[in-house]
Amino acid sequence: MSRRSFLDWLADTFHLRDVPFMGVPDYMFNIEYWLGAIATAALAWQALTGLILLLYYQPSNAYDSTMAIIHTVPFGSILLSSHLYGAYVMIFAVYAHGLEVFFRGAHKRPRGAQWVLGVLLFAMTLGVSFVGYSLTGDVLSVDAVGVGKGILTALGLSGIIPVFFGNGTQLDLFTRFLGWHIILAGAIILFFALHFYLAEQNGFMPDPKEVGYKAPAMLRRDDPRIKPWWPRNFTFMLAIVLLTWGIILLIPSILAIPQVLDKVPILFSPYPGPSPTSPQASSVPAYPPWFFLFMYKMADMPFGLATDIVMGIFIPLIVLLVVPALDRGDLLHPLDRPWVTALFIMGLTWVIELSVWGAIQPGVPVEPVWFVLTIIPPVIISFGGMYAIRRLWVKVRGRVVGLAGNDASSKAGFRLSKDVAIVLGYLTSIVAIVAIAVSFTLNPISNGPYVGMMWGTALISLAASLLTYFYTEYL
Amino acid sequence: MVMASGGIVNEGRRNFLRAMVTVAGLSVVVGMLRGLEVLMPPEISVSGFPRLLLVDENGNPIKASSIPVNGKQIALFPYPLSNEPNMLLNLGDEGGRPVEVPPTTVVVPQNGVSYEFPGGVGPSRSIVAYSAICQHLGCTFPEMTFYPPGVKAITVNGPMDKVIHCSCHGSTYDPYRGGAVVTGPTVRPLPAVVLEWDQATDELYAVKMIGPVIYGHPGFDTPTQDTVKNPTGDLQGGTPAGTTNTVVKYYSNPAL
Numbered sequence: 001m002s003r004r005s006f007l008d009w010l011a012d013t014f015h016l017r018d019v020p021f022m023g024v025p026d027y028m029f030n031i032e033y034w035l036g037a038i039a040t041a042a043l044a045w046q047a048l049t050g051l052i053l054l055l056y057y058q059p060s061n062a063y064d065s066t067m068a069i070i071h072t073v074p075f076g077s078i079l080l081s082s083h084l085y086g087a088y089v090m091i092f093a094v095y096a097h098g099l100e101v102f103f104r105g106a107h108k109r110p111r112g113a114q115w116v117l118g119v120l121l122f123a124m125t126l127g128v129s130f131v132g133y134s135l136t137g138d139v140l141s142v143d144a145v146g147v148g149k150g151i152l153t154a155l156g157l158s159g160i161i162p163v164f165f166g167n168g169t170q171l172d173l174f175t176r177f178l179g180w181h182i183i184l185a186g187a188i189i190l191f192f193a194l195h196f197y198l199a200e201q202n203g204f205m206p207d208p209k210e211v212g213y214k215a216p217a218m219l220r221r222d223d224p225r226i227k228p229w230w231p232r233n234f235t236f237m238l239a240i241v242l243l244t245w246g247i248i249l250l251i252p253s254i255l256a257i258p259q260v261l262d263k264v265p266i267l268f269s270p271y272p273g274p275s276p277t278s279p280q281a282s283s284v285p286a287y288p289p290w291f292f293l294f295m296y297k298m299a300d301m302p303f304g305l306a307t308d309i310v311m312g313i314f315i316p317l318i319v320l321l322v323v324p325a326l327d328r329g330d331l332l333h334p335l336d337r338p339w340v341t342a343l344f345i346m347g348l349t350w351v352i353e354l355s356v357w358g359a360i361q362p363g364v365p366v367e368p369v370w371f372v373l374t375i376i377p378p379v380i381i382s383f384g385g386m387y388a389i390r391r392l393w394v395k396v397r398g399r400v401v402g403l404a405g406n407d408a409s410s411k412a413g414f415r416l417s418k419d420v421a422i423v424l425g426y427l428t429s430i431v432a433i434v435a436i437a438v439s440f441t442l443n444p445i446s447n448g449p450y451v452g453m454m455w456g457t458a459l460i461s462l463a464a465s466l467l468t469y470f471y472t473e474y475l
Numbered sequence: 476m477v478m479a480s481g482g483i484v485n486e487g488r489r490n491f492l493r494a495m496v497t498v499a500g501l502s503v504v505v506g507m508l509r510g511l512e513v514l515m516p517p518e519i520s521v522s523g524f525p526r527l528l529l530v531d532e533n534g535n536p537i538k539a540s541s542i543p544v545n546g547k548q549i550a551l552f553p554y555p556l557s558n559e560p561n562m563l564l565n566l567g568d569e570g571g572r573p574v575e576v577p578p579t580t581v582v583v584p585q586n587g588v589s590y591e592f593p594g595g596v597g598p599s600r601s602i603v604a605y606s607a608i609c610q611h612l613g614c615t616f617p618e619m620t621f622y623p624p625g626v627k628a629i630t631v632n633g634p635m636d637k638v639i640h641c642s643c644h645g646s647t648y649d650p651y652r653g654g655a656v657v658t659g660p661t662v663r664p665l666p667a668v669v670l671e672w673d674q675a676t677d678e679l680y681a682v683k684m685i686g687p688v689i690y691g692h693p694g695f696d697t698p699t700q701d702t703v704k705n706p707t708g709d710l711q712g713g714t715p716a717g718t719t720n721t722v723v724k725y726y727s728n729p730a731l
Contacts, residue, residue: 072714429496430495
């Protein structure tokens with residue numbers, strides 16, 4: 001078989017069988033264990049598209065050069081809108097990854113440092129997104145800069161405004177933003193490398209059932225279920241990357257179709273808003289990007305901006321950083337560490353609640369009574385609910401955790417027949433080929449959104465067919 | 476190989492799937508390699524100098540008689556491309572009265588070629604516009620700005636007012652004489668925007684450029700007898716400033 005020998009040749013030439021990455025047991029080939037990989041795939045897309053955007057972006061001409069990328073550069077609309085949605089997907093994946101890690105207790109020893117690095121990566125991801133969002137020079141960017149300066153002033157840090165926002169000229173503002181955007185992106189890549197190195201060295205967190213929900217949850221290196229990284233992990237990783245990139249291309253391309261674009265709220269528009277000097281600008285409320293809406297609503301709270309910001313940014317960040325110190329016990333199950341779990345549920349509720357509120361009433365000052373009515377109930381419900389569930393949990397804990405001794409794969413659920421999987425693989429391969437064929441008939445400037453849809457469809461279909469291949473070949 | 480509960484699939488079908496995935500993968504790679512065209516900068520040039528109405532940020536036309544004489548603020552507008560800022564000046568004397576700017580012949584010291592500057596426009600024939608990008612090394616406003624009567628710039632010829640002076644390296648130009656070179660290090664005059672004044676409506680139009688090509692655009696450092704009369708290099712290397720109008724924005728003058 002020439003194919004097989006090609007793969008062997010590849011593995012021999014690049015010593016792929018010797019790469020120092022950890023292989024995993026079969027049950028880890030599940031999206032639940034690959035949320036960090038999705039964030040990383042999005043990061044890779046951001047680096048790739050960001051470097052190409054660097055060829056076109058002009059800090060001296062921020063808004064016009066951004067719009068020129070959309071309207072005049074071949075494939076430019078895809079490049080810019082997928083860079084935006086790549087950031088959205090990355091933020092989403094970082095949230096999902098962090099919550100998954102927390103609820104599984106994966107931040108417990110020996111992985112505390114991984115958690116702290118992860119929280120810093122989360123903060124830097126939001127930071128780099130804020131700067132990137134502001135680079136377009138549209139009306140929202142101008143609003144965001146105003147809010148950013150206001151926050152620094154309120155905190156008594158107006159002296160360092162020039163560090164981030166420059167000496168007051170537009171040219172210096174956007175030159176600095178571009179610089180900070182790249183510096184932060186570089187820092188994220190460095191911190192990611194360390195985060196990933198620790199993940200490899202500490203080993204992946206096994207299913208907590210395997211270790212009886214007790215830290216340290218370790219997967220033994222000599223576990224017979226672990227199979228080598230090449231080619232199984234590589235194939236699965238490739239499929240995850242293609243899937244992520246496909247989603248990053250498909251969603252903004254659908255939103256950018258002219259008939260759809262008019263109906264997309266500005267918070268989710270794949271393109272920049274109107275120019276700050278255009279007449280339309282006055283009709284756009286001062287919105288931050290959607291992932292900052294919760295902070296923006298916090299800034300409307302009736303305690304003065306400085307207190308609002310400390311409550312909305314610094315306290316949550318510090319709490320996240322010290323989670324490994326707050327949550328020191330060895331028990332992994334979220335119901336065995338009720339108060340920290342309740343704290344997380346409460347925080348998550350606040351974030352969602354404040355974000356929705358911020359989208360509906362951006363910048364509207366909050367009356368103290370409304371503060372009480374929105375902030376207090378999640379406290380009572382989270383902690384009260386946790387207390388009630390705890391009372392039930394102590395009765396059944398022995399049975400639930402006791403079952404954990406069994407092998408994780410014993411939960412026999414639905415399994416796709418391999419014959420069906422193979423047919424799905426044929427079909428998705430054909431869809432990918434057809435989508436690419438269609439993309440060749442489309443103009444890269446005037447039909448940008450349709451090209452993006454075809455590419456996104458092709459990547460997602462290819463990922464699907466690669467997954468069916470993985471399934472029939474390796475599972 | 477022992478399979479999990481998914482069952483065993485025959486070799487032929489598995490090989491066919493492998494072939495399909497490979498073909499799909501290759502076509503995606505080929506299809507997306509087409510995306511490398513993104514690296515090819517778009518050929519953007521305007522086919523000729525556009526006639527653009529000067530408007531304020533709300534889209535209302537600028538009235539020539541309302542432009543402040545020797546204004547404390549510098550009015551900038553892009554023309555013909557959005558990365559080509561120009562200064563709009565209403566020149567006056569020490570008393571703040573508008574001064575007529577007569578047509579004149581401007582010489583390029585670099586190689587001696589010359590062109591006719593058409594003079595000022597407006598009710599007092601005192602309104603002129605020049606590129607706000609210095610011809611020496613491309614410094615722009617606010618480094619290069621207008622020094623009105625009574626406000627002296629420090630030049631190699633001593634303190635001078637009524638000049639456009641670039642504080643980067645000291646190039647000085649005379650806005651009252653078509654942007655001619657007063658002191659180096661520049662060896663080329665400032666490109667001028669040819670303006671048109673509509674007497675009936677008091678509105679101003681930018682209609683073309685004259686003089687060397689704007690700094691940084693194709694051919695800017697090699698002026699010829701032909702290009703100084705029709706500097707088409709200005710039309711390349713950017714996006715058009717506008718289709719029917721161009722926006723004038725006011726900035727405080729750092730010289731004051």
